[in-house]
Amino acid sequence: MTTNVLFAGVGGQGIVTASDVLAQAAMVAGWSVKKAETHGMAQRGGSVVSHVRFSADGQVYSPLIPAGEAGFLVALEVLEGLRWLWMLRASGRIVCDDRRIPPITVSSGNARYPADAAERVAERGVLVPATAEASGLGEPRAANAVLLGALSPFLEIPTGAWRAAFAERLKPRALSVNWDAFARGRAFADVAP
């Protein structure tokens, strides 16, 4: 059984790092894993996604999640969460930062930020004040770690594997605050861990 986790957000928000941590944790857990990420032009404030796929009992082939087969969507921005909801399977769940970043099409007055975005997102999962929580720890950029924490109770990745993955993928000076952010995030999961 392959678990598919899609990460979505705005270029520069730490989507690649968050997806690296999850992929690393799955590898440390001893599973087959692949991930795909976005570089280059799209990273400049554009809509970006990373795909992470892992399986405890089988081989993962495609690095991309097939359309409509994501089990989880981790979004760092509300509109981006809404934009990528279509990738979720019927039973799929979203874990989404409640932060809103208007795209240039909206801020230039050519389009409107959908008023019901947060509502639509919440129907399929949970909105987490991830940036606010991370800012409370003095590092707003750790919002991605808060969301990973909120995602973690859904996945059977041992805490030790998460810890090892954070240590491997983050700079030493960023480790402590991100691990704290991860712990805070756990409290926002809408399932019993």
Added chain:
Amino acid sequence: MSNFTTQLLSGNEAVALGAWQAGCRVGAAYPGTPSSEILPALLECGRRLGGDVYCEWSVNEKVALEVAHGAAIAGARALAAMKHVGLNVAADPFFTIAYTGIEAGLVVVSADDPGLHSSQNEQDNRFYARHAGVPLLEPSDSQEACDFARLAFRLSEEHDLPVMLRLTTRVAHSRAPATFVAERSNREPAGAPINAAKYVMIPANAARRHVRQVEHLRAVAEWAEDAPINRVEDGVGDVGFMTGGLAYQYLREVMPDAPVLRLGLLYPLPERLVRSFAERYARTIVAEEGEPFLHEQVSALGVRAERMPDGLRLGELTVERLRAALAELGLLPAATDPPAAPRSDLPARPPVLCPGCAHRAAFAALRRLGVFVAGDIGCYTLAALEPLAALHTCLAMGAGLNQAHGIAKATGGKRKPVAVIGDSTFTHMGLPGLLNAVYNGGDYVTVILDNRSTAMTGGQDHPGTGRTLMGGEAPAIDFAAVARALGVSLVLQVLEGGADRIESALRQAMEHDGPAVVICSGPCPLRYNVRSEPLKVVSDECQECGRCLDIACPALAWDEVAERPVIDQALCTGCGLCAEECPFGAIARAGEGSAR
């Protein structure tokens, strides 16, 4: 017992690791998505794991390949890495290196971009290998990227040919576990031998080398017949699949039990293996991404095989597209539910110049002038998008200058066109264009946007930054001095200028008779972390005209509640361009009152 390690590596990191294991000593490249991480990773392998490794950002891909060739002639295993369009630039030496061959292994990495994630086209560079007569290896994941890179050096050396290692975005920028041994095969460079018959490609020598090249390729094809990288995976059913590269992974996802001939070497093909595989099945399907490259070769052997539907020549292959293609061929039941698809009613989020980007002021100024702007390739290409919409062509590295020259020649005497080019792109291929303008009486204005970074690809160094990839200092090229030395009679420099100062320099240049150069310098805020006090909109002064929003700054947005623009204090770098654009003086430093 060897010491195996498993790491989660990107395809690019895995290529670097395989090259390091193969004893690669010299790496040369020009940055280009999705290839840019290969050289820094190769350098990192040398630093962490030991062994002499020299890497450089060459000024363009042709230079990089020739540097690598020189090293390989001198007996050092060498690698040149580039994005797919980079091989167009390096095509001239590429074709003839296939004749000369090398002393030590030479590997050319071509990272293609099906789906145009960050490119101006989606050309399929597998054709280059066949066209030039160069063996082509294509990995499907990080493990193979590492193993094939190592193999590529061996094949190159054994058969006296350069070898092309082709990646695609989804291999280069995917991560997967790769298991490897941190051991390096060493080869000391013996120095370049004097061997005119092999390395002086005058017609008589080249004709003889061409004969040798064909013989070498035949030997590679013979090796490929039972090389382990070309393998038959037995399976269920009477339909056999031939595939290579990433398509293999997608095929396995869709058809886990089908019989597959899995080709790691996509050129030259093992004829007997292909034939014998096809004979075993009622139908043979070639599953591949992009152009029907493999299918054409298989068909040319007289083997009957079916290819992917024509629509798959466009864009990147995905599991769902392959599924639909196989349904079309009657091999899978047609989907009953409509496939999941993105919503089209949401506001798009295109990429945009960063807050504080030094390029933005130049485009604000150009827009005021209403001139035709021939553009180029870099972050500044984003100025083509609304609401800036101040860049009107993007074709190829260095093309903007020459397009402007052509426009000026065609329209003679009327309004001068402007060419805009970034600092790194100028060193890549802008110099010949500027020289051409001086020589041929070009009547256009060249704007060099100098942010001291190859920014779009991740902020790499170039001849203008004063640093090399090895980390050493280098003389920083003086763009103004270069332009003057080439014979440009009017060279203006605007240091960290706002739109007003750039506009006045542009007006002066437009009035100048003959080619003029305006250099707009300001450091990339992303690379150099440039910040000053943020600005804010002063509510009493703002007339809600929205002019400030037209500069496409991500830090500015329309506040629907307050019904006026608002500046995100966390994003604003304090560059001040919005204040300059505001006709009412309603934007000021956060610590001040009105700007007036």
